Amino acid sequence: MGVAERMKQKTTLSFEVFPPKTEAGMEKLRGVLEELYRWRPDWISCTYGAGGTDKGYNLELCRAMAGSGRTTPVSHYTCIHHTRQDARRDIDGYLELGVRDFLALRGDFLPGETATGGDFDHATGLIAFLRETYGDRIGIACSGVPEGHILSPDWKQDVAVLKRKQDLGADFIITQLTFDMEQFKRWLDAIRSAGIHLPVAVGVMPVLDRDKCIRHCVSMNGSAIPRPLARHISKYYNDPEGFLEHGKDYTVEQMREYISLGVNDLHIYALNRSDAVSDILLRSGLFGRPD
Ligand code: FAD
Numbered sequence: 001m002g003v004a005e006r007m008k009q010k011t012t013l014s015f016e017v018f019p020p021k022t023e024a025g026m027e028k029l030r031g032v033l034e035e036l037y038r039w040r041p042d043w044i045s046c047t048y049g050a051g052g053t054d055k056g057y058n059l060e061l062c063r064a065m066a067g068s069g070r071t072t073p074v075s076h077y078t079c080i081h082h083t084r085q086d087a088r089r090d091i092d093g094y095l096e097l098g099v100r101d102f103l104a105l106r107g108d109f110l111p112g113e114t115a116t117g118g119d120f121d122h123a124t125g126l127i128a129f130l131r132e133t134y135g136d137r138i139g140i141a142c143s144g145v146p147e148g149h150i151l152s153p154d155w156k157q158d159v160a161v162l163k164r165k166q167d168l169g170a171d172f173i174i175t176q177l178t179f180d181m182e183q184f185k186r187w188l189d190a191i192r193s194a195g196i197h198l199p200v201a202v203g204v205m206p207v208l209d210r211d212k213c214i215r216h217c218v219s220m221n222g223s224a225i226p227r228p229l230a231r232h233i234s235k236y237y238n239d240p241e242g243f244l245e246h247g248k249d250y251t252v253e254q255m256r257e258y259i260s261l262g263v264n265d266l267h268i269y270a271l272n273r274s275d276a277v278s279d280i281l282l283r284s285g286l287f288g289r290p291d
Pocket residue numbers: 046047048049050051052076077078104105106107108109121122123124125143144149150151152157158161174175176177203
């Protein structure tokens with residue numbers, strides 16, 4: 001059964017990890033993965049060139065996850081500098097490793113560039129190509145942006161884009177981080193009203209560090225810092241330990257609210273930190289105890 005089908009049957013747990021740049025980093029990440037597996041994640045996604053970097057150890061990481069037999073790897077794949085030929089070569093390579101699920105994205109532009117520099121300008125083109133080329137041999141996830149993409153005039157335009165992604169063959173949605181729960185509810189209602197029935201994996205960014213938290217919101221995404229988060233930031237502005245400690249509870253509350261809204265998967269941006277993630281999951285009590 002594919003990832004999307006499993007998400008329709010019960011609320012699943014998944015993580016996002018990012019590939020390290022060195023063999024030493026990769027070794028460390030193997031330990032992190034072992035810890036994350038203990039939570040029986042239904043799938044783990046691995047980023048690809050996020051922030052305009054190179055893909056680093058993406059393949060090695062996907063290979064390790066596929067070989068573990070303990071989760072389903074989902075590789076991100078982007079339009080950046082990719083021709084159709086590149087996409088076919090790369091996806092064939094993943095299939096040989098046993099990776100058959102992909103998050104098809106436009107991708108972050110490389111520094112100094114303002115276009116993808118490949119055959120696809122938007123994720124829609126990549127999704128259409130992948131579905132036409134591979135049929136149901138692969139699973140395809142797409143991004144959903146509850147607050148609207150930074151280039152979009154408003155978030156409602158992206159609801160129409162999301163409908164197009166569904167029509168082109170995407171299987172499920174992974175959302176961009178948001179802390180604005182009111183906007184998330186508006187968006188969820190809007191996509192369902194627009195006939196978008198795909199399962200939603202909601203991206204959960206743990207609140208662990210003051211500067212990173214602020215940067216995650218405003219540096220690339222234009223995400224709002226709602227009042228409860230602003231108060232958390234102010235209250236623990238000069239107290240990193242308090243910020244971390246109470247930030248975990250903040251994240252647990254957000255996860256509980258998402259569950260109450262009926263999302264299909266909690267997708268935790270694990271930031272390659274199994275310690276904090278495990279603590280959050282333990283406190284939440286939502287997914288039992290680790291193996
Ligand atoms: P798109 O869906 O292509 O949308 C981008 C803009 O184009 C929007 O304004 C949209 O309205 C518009 N648009 C879309 N389709 C059309 C169309 N057919 N015609 C006209 N306009 C259109 N980046 C990485 O580089 N690597 C990663 O690993 C990575 N992981 C991510 C994981 C998640 C869960 C998310 C949400 C984002 C991730 N990103 C990653 C960032 C992402 O690449 C950027 O947010 C990027 O700017 C947009 O990607 P997208 O697929 O949402 O773009």
